[in-house]
Amino acid sequence: MISATPLAGYLLIAALLFAIGLAGALTRRNAILVLIGIELMLNAANLNLIAFWRFGEHPEALTGLMFAIFSIAVAAAEAAVGLGLVISIHRHLRTADLDQINRMKG
Amino acid sequence: MIEKADQIFVLLLHWLVGFLPASWQHVASTILCVATIVLLYPALFAIAVLLERKGLGRMQNRYGPNRVGPFGILQPVADGIKSLTKEDIVPFRADALVHFIAPLVLVVAVFMGFAVMPMGRNMVLVDMDASLLFFFAMGASTELSVFMAGWSSRNKYSLLGAMRAVAQMISYEVPLLLSSVVIVMMTGSLSLVKMVEAQNQYTWGLPHWYVFTPWGLAGFVMFVIASMAETNRSPFDLPEGESEIVAGYFTEYSGFKFALFFLGEYVGMFGIAGLGTTLFLGGWSAPLAALSVVPSWIWFFGKVMLWICFFIWVRGTLPRLRQDQLMNFAWKFVLPMTLVNLVVAALWRFMGEGLLRWIVCTAIVVVAYAAMGRVEMRRERLGPRSYRYAE
Amino acid sequence: MSFVFYVVAALTLAGALSAVLLKNLVHCALAVSIAFAGLALFFLQLDAEFVGFAQFLVYVGAVAILVVFAILLTRGSETPKKTEIFSRTWLTGLAVAGAIFAVPAWAVLQAAPWMIHTTEKPAVTVQEIGNALMGRYVLPLEIVALLLTAALIGAVIVAMHEKEGRNS
Known part of the structure; x- marks a missing residue:
């Protein structure tokens, strides 16, 4: 049963989102879908950070907020480089299917 | 009396809401404001379309619409009726759901931007702390709707148009944001209301608009360029270049959905013009201290319409750019200039009052523009096109 | 809720x-x-x-x-095609994800509700965030700036098409 605190609700949503993202990253075959799953996981972590900041002892210290801002910036960089890599791999191997990209040598 | 005329809409709202019980007043006033915005901008859209067709007609030595009503002023009504009664065609292979949602996303996103726009003294729907960021966040979601429209049509012209549009909007969003950052640096706030208040001061009867400072003028020029590209206006209208790709991402749209796209485009134009007015041209403040007697909302909407007229003038004057020129211009000229402008604004902030900062900042801006312009111009020989596909 | x-x-x-x-x-x-x-x-x-x-x-x-x-x-x-959507080892992946969800969910539901008292809205202005970014968090900010620049250049280089005939 979901307890009455609002924090628990946010944490459960975040956990569920993280699990969905992880499931997507582990089960899908397309490399781009794996990246989407990773983005979802990062977002779930952000939700946790903000929820703990909001319901924590010292919201005026801004720690959780700052962590979320930096996390968004890092996630953007990660997405750009990751998608660049996917495009590069596709150019070499003509596929973005992870089950076929199993050679160390291009 | 002057005060009353200035605040006429605010007073009217209070008077209307006064009839309701106290607990409903807040909700009712919000609904009334939203309804006003949603009705007002389509009306302005009709005026702007007529103005554009008439004005372009004059520039091209023809009459423009002149059949419906006196001087053709009822043409927008006729257009509206026509688009409402036309058949709504969805291509057989199209992705029906995405095809249907795309224009709705566009229209909702462009209207959301007006929630934070100060359209007159005390005339703002939500005065939030991060309103500039909110406006840009809403503007960013129009890109996704453009892509949805182009991809879901299953038409290569649509897809090409959408890819062009998205690439262009992403590229010009960076300078658009950076040229607004100087204003944030100067005001020390992301709130549009505070920005207008900071510009609503006068020395010797002249206003403190940001456009009258070296960094403000430079930022203003860059903002105008980026805003034209962001709204897909000529000379940056490659996404819908008729001579190349039919009508770009809304090739496969007809009837009411096409009208929604058309509306969204123009309302987006009003939004960006309103934002530029708020950032650089003092928002609702009067251009001379003596003219402050004229109601503030007249100034705001006057400036926005002037901005639209400028867009029309540019459309009638400049030819369309090529795709590579467009991208080069964004990344190699506009973006470095906005970055230089950030440095100039920081210098201005820390050099203190006096003539010196005017000289230094103007010098930096002028030198940077001249140098960059020269370098760019010399490199810009019209050679064979070289395309690079990410294959 | x-x-x-x-x-x-x-x-x-x-x-x-x-x-x-x-x-x-x-x-x-x-x-x-x-x-x-x-x-x-x-x-x-x-x-x-x-x-x-x-x-x-x-x-x-x-x-x-x-x-x-x-x-x-x-x-x-x-x-x-239908066979090409999910990986061959999808069952394992699903099990791992389910387990990863179960642990924090169980922890959250078992945890004592220790944070009920803070319900008032924290008044944080954008100005405070900006001051914090430029003051206490200036080092992370600089590192993120460096990271973004590196990512920008890196993404361009990784995705750039090398001309035929020139190296490789």
């Missing part, structure tokens, strides 16, 4: 689930942008205005568009 919370939660989870389950990659990208927008709404509900708008701007405005571009450039916009 208000009504709005449940609506936003349903929206976000539906977006995330369909992003993972749908066949067509472009549909996945559009669905994940719904999930991103839902998360931005969550942030707004938690009184983190600035982060919410930043989330919207970065994820819906940039990351979703990047994903869509990558899909089109890798010719992924056609619906793949």
Whole structure:
């Protein structure tokens, strides 16, 4: 049963989102879908950070907020480089299917 | 009396809401404001379309619409009726759901931007702390709707148009944001209301608009360029270049959905013009201290319409750019200039009052523009096109 | 736990689930942008205005568009065959994800409700965030700036097409 605190609700949503993202990253075959799953996981972590900041002892210290801002910036960089890599791999191997990209040598 | 005329809409709202019980007043006033915005901008859209067709007609030595009503002023009504009664065609292979949602996303996103726009003294729907960021966040979601429209049509012209549009909007969003950052640096706030208040001061009867400072003028020029590209206006209208790709991402749209796209485009134009007015041209403040007697909302909407007229003038004057020129211009000229402008604004902030900062900042801006312009111009020989596909 | 919370939660989870389950990659990208927008709404509900708008701007405005571009450039916009959607080891992946969900969920539900008392809205202005970024958090800010520059250059170099005949 979901307890009455609002924090628990946010944490459960975040956990569920993280699990969905992880499931997507582990089960899908397309490399781009794996990246989407990773983005979802990062977002779930952000939700946790903000929820703990909001319901924590010292919201005026801004720690959780700052962590979320930096996390968004890092996630953007990660997405750009990751998608660049996917495009590069596709150019070499003509596929973005992870089950076929199993050679160390291009 | 002057005060009353200035605040006429605010007073009217209070008077209307006064009839309701106290607990409903807040909700009712919000609904009334939203309804006003949603009705007002389509009306302005009709005026702007007529103005554009008439004005372009004059520039091209023809009459423009002149059949419906006196001087053709009822043409927008006729257009509206026509688009409402036309058949709504969805291509057989199209992705029906995405095809249907795309224009709705566009229209909702462009209207959301007006929630934070100060359209007159005390005339703002939500005065939030991060309103500039909110406006840009809403503007960013129009890109996704453009892509949805182009991809879901299953038409290569649509897809090409959408890819062009998205690439262009992403590229010009960076300078658009950076040229607004100087204003944030100067005001020390992301709130549009505070920005207008900071510009609503006068020395010797002249206003403190940001456009009258070296960094403000430079930022203003860059903002105008980026805003034209962001709204897909000529000379940056490659996404819908008729001579190349039919009508770009809304090739496969007809009837009411096409009208929604058309509306969204123009309302987006009003939004960006309103934002530029708020950032650089003092928002609702009067251009001379003596003219402050004229109601503030007249100034705001006057400036926005002037901005639209400028867009029309540019459309009638400049030819369309090529795709590579467009991208080069964004990344190699506009973006470095906005970055230089950030440095100039920081210098201005820390050099203190006096003539010196005017000289230094103007010098930096002028030198940077001249140098960059020269370098760019010399490199810009019209050679064979070289395309690079990410294959 | 208000009504709005449940609506936003349903929206976000539906977006995330369909992003993972749908066949067509472009549909996945559009669905994940719904999930991103839902998360931005969550942030707004938690009184983190600035982060919410930043989330919207970065994820819906940039990351979703990047994903869509990558899909089109890798010719992924056609619906793949049924056998090519999920990996051969999908059952293991699903089990791992389920286990990873179960542990924090169990912990959250078992935890003592120790944070009920703070319900007043924390008054954080954008100015305070800016001051913190330029003061206490200036070093992380600089590192993030460096990281973004490196990522920009790196992404361009990785994705750039080398001309035929010149090295490699």
